[in-house]
Amino acid sequence: MTNLRAKRAFSINSWGFVLPALLLVAAFILYPVVKSLWFSFHSGQGAMMKFVGLGNFLRLTYDPVFHKALSNTLIFLIVQVPIMILLALVLASALNMPGLRARGFWRTAIFLPCVTSLVAYSVLFKSMFSYDGVVNHLLVGMGVMDEPIAWLTDPFWAKVVIIVAITWRWTGYNMIFYLAALQNIDKSIYEAARIDGISPTKQFFSITIPMLKPVILFTTVTSTIGTLQLFDEPMNITLGGPADSTLTLSMYIYNLSFKFMPNFGYATTVSYFIVFMVAILAVIQFWLARERNV
Template sequence: MRNLKRKNAMVGWSFIAIASIMICVFYFYPMIQALLLSFQSGTGANLSFVGLENYARLFKDPTFLTTVKNTVIYLMVQVPAMILLAMFLSVLLNNKSLKYRGFFRTAIFLPAVTSLVAYSVIFKYLFAQDGIINQMLMKVSLIAEPIQWLTDPFWAKVTIILAITWRWTGYNMIFYLSALQNIDESIYEAAKIDGATPIQTFFKITVPMLKPIILFTSITSTIGTLQLFDEVMNITAGGPANATMTISQYIYNLSFKYTPDFGYAATVSYAIVIMIVIFSIIQFKVAGDKK
């Protein structure tokens, strides 16, 4: 009996051994190396240990502070708007009386599987000074002259937020749809018998039942926004004058565009890790999740 248990344990470990080794090699080892690298500084491969000097440099680096401000603006505006829109669409498309639900679900989800580079380039052309968006707005007399979507600091941020929202709303909507379909219909029927209005039903039943999914999508969207790179790189290239540059793009510039400073780039990357931890803790506290 003991030999059988040992054999079963060995079989079990053999199944997870390869995956565990791969995770350690490709995830944990690079993380540790990046942490060690963040305590070094120098040009290219000529690195020397500098202790906490790189971390002290963060608070004096105007470019880094600008990228943090830009990224936090994206986070505070785009994530709540996207989650609310995803929740609204999921409730709408969960209605069994709605025709062509499958078509609408697919159409809204499709942006999530498009190429990041391809859709970013399309947005760049759509929001160009002579692009379709300006032409349409001028044709319906909403604006008198073209909006500088890509060259004005404010409108460039708006363009980035619109692009991110367009791509990821459908992705989050799928999570809400799956959660809604697991809510027992008898709960809604009981609420209807008790005279609850659709708005009361939404806030008293739907939202509380979706709380775990709301927390999950909030955290994953926060992580994704703090790591935002492709859209900014391809639509505005961080301009004008760093007005749209994100922390991830700054890491790229430090590593490959400017004189290579891999030690400081690793420090900035760990700043993202710290921000993710802080925002995640805040979201858990706001959600009241003690686990």
């Protein structure tokens, strides 16, 4: 009987320690999620919101601006994420070489963009890639082209600027994960490969990448989530232009919420579409990276 009371008291005390954290999670995470899901079945804002059922989800099928934002976001995802992942792998392998000089400097320099202000570096890129910016001056001065490129006013080049900006900022972030994982790989594996006459390129694709598979999966999933939520760079560099060529889903949610006849219900529906995409793409990535039994 005494042991039963002691266990019950211990259980109550344990829940007492956990309860404040659970209340905070319920108040600031669970309740907003449930409330936003309820909003997705409504249209309008504030006291003017009305229940429309699945009307917002049906609207997604014929909304041209949503389709444009979705296609732009997928272009950034398909083009930028593989480039960034591969570049981060190459840089991590190079920085892990034992004979590299000033290794600490190079690691810090490559990682430094990750800790810079999003707004500050976006404004810097906007200035660099303006029509009379430093990039055009350098390209024209070196004879690469005869006249400046309209980086920020041409739909194609505006996308290129956004991709370059994202890659510059986040490659070092992924590189740190790969570098930490590389340092945990047994060096004898590479020594045996060198003795067998395997070239460094083949070592990279046959040893390094397979050994980093779990980390690559993690960075791919997180990069996918980040790209689907892309907002700061197109907002500060191009404002979604020209002609919505860099408009992303997150920017469209912002416009629906605070500009152009605000509609919180429809904005929430677009938000849940991003959640759905993240879930589907994450499942696909985990399925592709699964261990296959031969």
